[in-house]
Amino acid sequence: MSQAPFGRRLLRVTSTDELGAYRVLRVADPHGPKPRAGQFAMLAAAEHWGGGREQRPYLPRAFSIARHSGGEAHFLLEDVGPGTKRLCELEAGDRLWALGPLGRGFTAPPEDLRAILVGGGVGIAPLAILQDAIAAPVTVLLGFRDRAHAQGATLLDSARVATDDGSVGHRGLVTELLASEIERDPCAVVYACGPAGMLEGVRALCARTGTPAQLALEAGMACGFGACFGCAVPRRGGGYLRVCLDGPVFDAGELERIDEHAGLSEVGQPV
Amino acid sequence: MSIRFCGLELAHPIINGSGTFDAIAAFRVFGEGLRGAFPFAAYVSKTITLEPRAGNPPPRLWEAPAGLINSIGLPNKGLGDYLLEDLPLLADMSTDPSGAGDSQAVPLITNVMGSNAEEISRLLEACDERPEISAIELNVSCPNVHTGLDIGADPRQLEQVVRAVRGRTGKPLIVKLTPNTADVALCARAAQEGGADAVSLINTLRAMALAPNPLSRPPRPWLGGVTGGLSGPAVRAVALAQVAAVAARVAIPVIGMGGVQSAAHARELIDVGATLVAVGTASFLDPAAGARIAAALHAGTAP
Ligand SMILES: Cc1cc2nc3c(=O)[nH]c(=O)nc-3n(C[C@H](O)[C@H](O)[C@H](O)COP(=O)(O)OP(=O)(O)OC[C@H]3O[C@@H](n4cnc5c(N)ncnc54)[C@H](O)[C@@H]3O)c2cc1C
Ligand SMILES: Cc1cc2nc3c(=O)[nH]c(=O)nc-3n(C[C@H](O)[C@H](O)[C@H](O)COP(=O)(O)O)c2cc1C
Ligand code: FES
Secondary structure, three states: OOOOOOOOEEEEEEEEEEEOOEEEEEEEOOOOOOOOOOOEEEEEEOOOOOOOHHHOOOOOEEEEOOEEEOOEEEEEEOOOOHHHHHHHHOOOOOEEEEEEEEOEOOOOOOOOOEEEEEEEHHHHHHHHHHHHHOOOOOEEEEEEOOHHHHHHHHHOOOEEEEEOOOOOOEEOOHHHHHHHHHHHOOOEEEEEEOEHHHHHHHHHHHHHHOOOEEEEOOOOOOOOOOOOOOOEEEEOOOOEEEHHHHOEEEEHHHEOOOOHHHOEOOOOOOO | OOEEEOOEEEOOOEEEOOOOOOHHHHHHHHOHHHHHOOOOOOEEOOOEOOOOEOOOOOOOEEEEOOEEEEOOOOOEOHHHHHHHHHHHHOOOOEEOOOOOOOOEEOOEEEEEOOOOHHHHHHHHHHHHOOOOEEEEEEEOOOEOOOOOOEHHHOHHHHHHHHHHHHOOOOOOEEEEOOOOOOOHHHHHHHHHHHOOOEEEEOOOEEEEOEOOOOOOOOOOEOOOOOEEEEEOHHHHHHHHHHHHHHHHHOOOOEEEEOOOOOHHHHHHHHHOOOOEEEEOOHHHHOOOHHHHHHHHHHHOOOO
């Protein structure tokens, strides 16, 4: 894993763009180390972080590094609460605090296996930098709620899309697309990130078909560097793993059943 | 700025709160260089128990107004593996507060918890044998299995327990008081009478949050451990009051903590009587918070 400089650093937003239901945030990080695909950063706006509704946000928030080029880090954001809302409001020239790159990233696929990238919602973010990092062609399957969210698919190349409402691509679950892909060509390795339900679907399918899989998990985090033990997910065989330190990318075999607290928060839930 | 505390020589008055900085994890994330440029003047371990503990089921965190409620549940590998695996990795830590290259050793303070005097005695005896450990902090926020009351919440029980275990170690013994009690100053006196060399406070305030989904009927607690402990800026005013009350009633040194985010906050705790100040939750926002606060204290600048 790429090691992070000790201490958070103050970075400047270079540009932001709307991408359907999401926001793309680009940040100048000339001195930051090059991240590995799957690593993340803890972000907090430099101004007006806190003091909002319920006096939140207070803690920094975790975001996958969606892309890294030319000394710029890109993030894909979805406004689901006070922290993401504040970060979505940032404009070019604004400053934010960043700590990272953090966590254990994806491991490159063996040469004889085709990589299938499976993303759900904002969980497509780490798959973009992964696609950049894999030289060989990959299969990309992405699931979204509706048309506005499905616009996020343009972050990756040649994605096949599924939507819950059928407004774009396959109507149904992205795991249905994955099942037929594995059936067609079982010599594959799966890389997945998305909501807990999707990850559990991928985990169960890959376990059944004997397909190796790397899953990028989420969990509520306070620190991102192994200090608080707050981001625990059950480890197969007992005990817990720290998502920020032992993950966020895990071999599917390391994990128990993935429940709601180990995936993206169920977006759109009333808070 | 060098400071003496229970016979230890510390580079500055800023240490970490137990359970809020995992040095071994930090070396993995930020590199081995951190070992020689440690942000704290002493390193306090997470609470260690006799047997391994997995910790509470998730979710373990809830963000409160300007604070954090945690129900981590004291996960740790247990005394045996802590001594065997962790202690060697914690050796050779040093800090260089001025950045001028005059680095100073970072002593190790091991925080332990047991549910009765016998368990605590075994923990203290084992720590006493290890030269790597400079002092022991006793977490008394542990329910007595018979009364259900936290050992540290009842002054009489606290004094008895501390007196019973005191002789098991010649190392400095710090009692980490619980704030969840009627009169924390009385508890601090009790710890002193029992033979403690220092007291530290505040630990987290017992707190609870309900799951945000209004559709869940009946309302259900958010945290896997049902209740948790509140820390961060939200508790700083409480910490100031409790540290002041305790420092006014005991003759032994006091380690103050609770919501410290800046050198000005640390200075306030020192002004009301703390010898050392611990930084906890603020490290989650920035792992270098402790170093920044120590440097600003040194320079006499706030924050
Ligand atoms: C490794 C990792 C990578 C991530 N990558 C991305 C990414 O690339 N893009 C992206 O948009 N998101 C990403 N996330 C998710 C992102 O971190 C969260 O959406 C964000 O933290 C939400 O913060 P908020 O303040 O906007 O919402 P919150 O209010 O924190 O709400 C989010 C959810 O948290 C729970 N919640 C509500 N209130 C509280 C409270 N007071 N305390 C604790 N929990 C509460 C609820 O389940 C709620 O639905 C990632 C998370 C992780 C761990
Ligand atoms: C996530 C977390 C874990 C903690 N774990 C421990 C622990 O293992 N033992 C202990 O004595 N105190 C523990 N504490 C309490 C802190 O050491 C400190 O007393 C408290 O958080 C108040 O300081 P703060 O507001 O600066 O965080 C923990 C606090 C937090 C937030
Ligand atoms: S977020 Fe703090 S340990 Fe993982």
